[in-house]
Amino acid sequence: MTDVALPHMPLSRVIRAYLSDAKYESLRLLRTPAFSVPILAMPILFYSFFGIMLAGRAGGSSVHFANNLFVGWTVYGVMGPGLFGFGILVAVERNMGLMTFKRALPMPTGSYLAAKLMMAFIFAVVVMALLTIVGVTIGHVDLPPATLLRVAAIMSLGVIPACAVGLFIGAWAPASSAAAIANIVYLGMAFLSGLFFPLSGVMEKIRPIWPTYHLSQLARASAGMKSEGSPLVHLAILAALTAILVLLAARKLARSG
Amino acid sequence: MTNDGKRGVLARLSGAKKRYGDTVALDGLDFEVRQGELLAVLGPNGAGKTTAIGLLLGLQQLDAGEVELFGRSPHDLAARRNVGVMMQEVALPDALQVRDLIGQASAYYPDPLSLEETLAQAGVEKLARRPYIKLSGGQKRQAQFALAICGRPRLIFLDEPTTGLDVTARETMWATLRRLVAGGASIVLTTHYIEEAEALADRVVVMAKGRRVAEGTVRDIRDLVVRKRIDCATELDVATIGGWPGVIAAVREGARISITATDAEGAVRRLLAADPVLTDLEVRRAGLSEAFTELTQEAAE
Numbered sequence: 066m067t068d069v070a071l072p073h074m075p076l077s078r079v080i081r082a083y084l085s086d087a088k089y090e091s092l093r094l095l096r097t098p099a100f101s102v103p104i105l106a107m108p109i110l111f112y113s114f115f116g117i118m119l120a121g122r123a124g125g126s127s128v129h130f131a132n133n134l135f136v137g138w139t140v141y142g143v144m145g146p147g148l149f150g151f152g153i154l155v156a157v158e159r160n161m162g163l164m165t166f167k168r169a170l171p172m173p174t175g176s177y178l179a180a181k182l183m184m185a186f187i188f189a190v191v192v193m194a195l196l197t198i199v200g201v202t203i204g205h206v207d208l209p210p211a212t213l214l215r216v217a218a219i220m221s222l223g224v225i226p227a228c229a230v231g232l233f234i235g236a237w238a239p240a241s242s243a244a245a246i247a248n249i250v251y252l253g254m255a256f257l258s259g260l261f262f263p264l265s266g267v268m269e270k271i272r273p274i275w276p277t278y279h280l281s282q283l284a285r286a287s288a289g290m291k292s293e294g295s296p297l298v299h300l301a302i303l304a305a306l307t308a309i310l311v312l313l314a315a316r317k318l319a320r321s322g
Numbered sequence: 323m324t325n326d327g328k329r330g331v332l333a334r335l336s337g338a339k340k341r342y343g344d345t346v347a348l349d350g351l352d353f354e355v356r357q358g359e360l361l362a363v364l365g366p367n368g369a370g371k372t373t374a375i376g377l378l379l380g381l382q383q384l385d386a387g388e389v390e391l392f393g394r395s396p397h398d399l400a401a402r403r404n405v406g407v408m409m410q411e412v413a414l415p416d417a418l419q420v421r422d423l424i425g426q427a428s429a430y431y432p433d434p435l436s437l438e439e440t441l442a443q444a445g446v447e448k449l450a451r452r453p454y455i456k457l458s459g460g461q462k463r464q465a466q467f468a469l470a471i472c473g474r475p476r477l478i479f480l481d482e483p484t485t486g487l488d489v490t491a492r493e494t495m496w497a498t499l500r501r502l503v504a505g506g507a508s509i510v511l512t513t514h515y516i517e518e519a520e521a522l523a524d525r526v527v528v529m530a531k532g533r534r535v536a537e538g539t540v541r542d543i544r545d546l547v548v549r550k551r552i553d554c555a556t557e558l559d560v561a562t563i564g565g566w567p568g569v570i571a572a573v574r575e576g577a578r579i580s581i582t583a584t585d586a587e588g589a590v591r592r593l594l595a596a597d598p599v600l601t602d603l604e605v606r607r608a609g610l611s612e613a614f615t616e617l618t619q620e621a622a623e
Contacts, residue, residue: 071392071400072432085429089422096417161413169379169409171402171430171473
């Protein structure tokens with residue numbers, strides 16, 4: 066074997082590779098309306114329609130009620146980019162050979178997922194900004210600017226467990242059904258954790274099995290509203306769930322690509 | 323350069339075995355890529371060409387044998403930073419423009435070509451701002467070729483790069499490949515087309531059923547496949563004919579026999595001498611691709 070001096074890749078270029086992957090991943094999804102429109106527009110539309118108009122008509126226009134609704138919908142809003150950005154894309158890219166191609170290239174380890182995480186985070190920030198604008202202007206949300214910022218910051222990070230759930234779906238689901246599964250999981254978790262309307266009986270008792278429940282309690286705590294349990298416990302549960310799902314997904318991806 | 327005088331080896335498979343379920347993809351393949359050569363890997367579908375490349379790129383795990391890329395494991399990023407690749411089946415992100423795809427891929431390399439250089443070398447300047455989804459099949463292959471060369475790789479794997487290209491695009495790609503090899507790069511190119519190997523390759527490896535069945539310069543392979551096909555109606559025994567000098571194979575199909583020979587004239591003289599009532603004699607030059615098919619079939623038997 067020839068002793069070939071292998072080229073050195075300075076750290077600055079490795080970082081550049083990560084940033085460039087994140088940039089192009091976000092760019093391609095912004096340019097894909099089938100992805101970006103539902104992710105960005107649906108939470109705003111749903112929030113405006115169910116959260117503001119219908120709730121307003123039902124007579125629940127008190128500030129307390131409005132704040133509650135707003136916080137519930139932020140959870141829904143930031144779940145989308147994570148669930149769909151990872152769930153559908155990973156499954157599809159696994160199928161279309163893109164992932165294999167990326168593995169053949171000298172792409173830095175982790176850049177594929179880091180780029181998607183960054184993309185989901187950027188989308189989550191935009192969703193949070195839009196929801197906040199709608200909430201404050203027409204949604205009767207009355208929280209101090211500092212509190213709104215805190216909610217936005219915490220919830221933008223809330224995209225991380227959503228990414229983990231999405232990655233798990235993307236790694237295991239066939240490309241053809243990943244979108245359907247992601248949708249069912251998305252809506253299912255939102256309803257079953259009581260984001261949209263209060264639950265009762267067994268459904269209420271088992272809410273803590275859904276990551277959205279913990280995320281919504283964190284959102285409430287960050288908004289200075291009454292929340293159940295300790296934020297640290299919610300955080301720990303979400304972190305543990307994220308770790309487990311990522312590990313399971315990584316195992317599958319390492320095996321099949 | 324290694325001590326034995328042979329040009330340095332950049333990538334190597336030795337005794338490589340790989341199966342997918344019941345299908346044997348590679349059956350003890352020995353294969354090496356040397357510095358500065360254009361190596362054509364010829365073989366029919368299912369010969370194991372793509373699997374061999376996949377192993378050299380670390381995309382699959384060997385069942386047995388060894389694989390080395392720049393003296394390291396192909397899983398080593400540092401080894402792959404010397405490598406460019408164009409795969410047979412890949413769907414790139416539809417919404418990205420060709421220049422975005424190049425920008426993204428070249429960021430993985432320590433010292434890539436500039437965007438302009440890449441576009442020019444791959445002959446895709448006009449496609450730079452076109453989204454990938456708007457490209458024709460051939461243009462997609464050209465864009466993928468641009469990704470393979472953008473990192474200034476020392477070793478480039480091209481899996482059937484010219485499939486689906488029109489004549490002009492193919493000529494452009496060939497010219498670029500010749501220039502890259504002249505500049506010191508090594509290229510491994512799989513192809514169905516023996517003409518492509520003839521036009522470009524310094525060395526040819528012929529594969530069939532997961533094994534290497536022939537290896538040599540283009541001329542060696544051409545000599546191997548310069549064969550003639552003799553058909554005639556005769557009662558002579560095919561086993562006897564098969565033993566004649568210059569005869570590679572003889573098979574009976576009903577009243578007729580079919581002979582593959584390197585020395586057609588000698589075989590015909592013997593045939594006519596041995597069977598005075600022989601009829602319906604026909605001698606043709608086996609086409610390159612036909613001879614090539616026979617070569618790979620013989621290996622399979």
